[in-house]
Amino acid sequence: MMRLKQQIESRLSTPRRYCVVVMLALVCLEASGCSLGVMAGKLFFGDPLVTCEFTRRTNIDLSEEHKKVLVICSTPESIRSDYPSLNYDLLEQITYDLKRREIVVQDTGEVATWLDDNGGVWNNVDELAENFEVDYIIHVDIDEFDYREPNSPNLLRGKAYGTVSAYEVQDVDGYRRALSVFETNYTSEFPSHMPVSIEQESPKVFRKKYLDRIADQIGRFFYNYHSSEEIY
Structure with a gap:
């Protein structure tokens, strides 16, 4: 997972690189537990109504x-x-x-x-x-x-x-x-x-x-x- 992240980062511009890193982090958190995924979602996207x-x-x-x-x-x-x-x-x-x-x-x-x-x-x-x-x-x-x-x-x-x-x-x-x-x-x-x-x-x-x-x-x-x- 880390190696894949580094390869993607090297080919993307800064804004796109940030978005990809965020999505990768969410995938990792989701895989490690639902509550962590929810916390990550709130961190990046706010507290939805x-x-x-x-x-x-x-x-x-x-x-x-x-x-x-x-x-x-x-x-x-x-x-x-x-x-x-x-x-x-x-x-x-x-x-x-x-x-x-x-x-x-x-x-x-x-x-x-x-x-x-x-x-x-x-x-x-x-x-x-x-x-x-x-x-x-x-x-x-x-x-x-x-x-x-x-x-x-x-x-x-x-x-x-x-x-x-x-x-x-x-x-x-x-x-x-x-x-x-x-x-x-x-x-x-x-x-x-x-x-x-x-x-x-x-x-x-x-x-x-x-x-x-x-x-x-x-x-x-x-x-x-x-x-x-x-x-x-």
Whole structure:
């Protein structure tokens, strides 16, 4: 490899020689490991922006078009009985993450007040479209959630599964309707390699950390981010 590099360098001008050396370095790094290849790519080409899944499917960038978004979370009764604040905790954190990315989001306090006034339940997204002046509704439906390892009370591992949907609010025959434009499944397990002992981290701290992680992962369906910000 070194001899080949020297032969090529001797026949090329300085600019072309630089490009070839860079490409050879990338090949060598790629051969020695994927992470090194990624690091080399960032070194020479910068930190690329990853287009979020919502924008790829709809061609809509919520942060650039300044569309107002309402976030709503739901869980089955079996989860609410164990984690009664889960819906609001996720709603608040996802809203915070979207706002940080300059997406206009309906105030969580107003959403919580409306839910309380309606017994904490809502029938369908059209009901939300009628009661809030927003352009899009993001519905996070968590079907499974836990942060304790099964049959191991001293071990912590977060697991969650659900569906993330988005609706565009439009006027249809004089009524505000929520039309489906996006849907994807969401699955999470953290940490994936091995659980955390309660001697290392308290259940309360771990639960907060895991909820923040879920909110961040779900938020990335709707805003673009740099590859260095990828969550593993």
